[in-house]
Amino acid sequence: MRVPVAIFVCVACASPALAQEEEPAPKGEAAPAPVPEARISFLEALSVARDELPDLPAAEVRLLPEDDPPRYRVTYLSSEGTEAVDVHATTGEVLDRSHARIEVVQGRFAPGLADVIDESEASLADVVPLALRWFDEGDLREVSFQVYRGRLVAEILVESGGVRIGTVIDPTTGRPIVR
8 A cells, every 4th residue: 555645845945045044143243154165075184184194104083173263183193102193174285283292182092003013014095995885084083093803994084964974894894883
């Protein structure tokens, strides 16, 4: 038996011009600016950051769209701690480099993760395309290496419709790993 279904379309939702009607800002205050979308990809951000720190293994790349300006933060591991390179998400220019001592990052990255990354010859530049098999780049927020049960895994964080979802994949095959 077929059941009739009625579909209603909200005209304001269907028309971007009507849906984006804005309230004026209070007197003396500027209207909040919309969060700009990233125009460069995760791979482009990794490439720019790699030029800054070519000899260190990258452990994490995150998109920070709420920052002003929006940026990618690429974190590398060193024997002294971490080195981070911030890349402008729309222009691709290097915004900042920072260092955190090993005591500050303990617990965030597994001890010996840099060695595991080196031994596996995996790179985040190889993992990002694997993650994009499962998710749209517009939803991708973070790709990072971790050690799980003695082996290297890639953690993927996506955000869609305000919901954050994390998954773990094998960094060489892209197959999901069940925890």
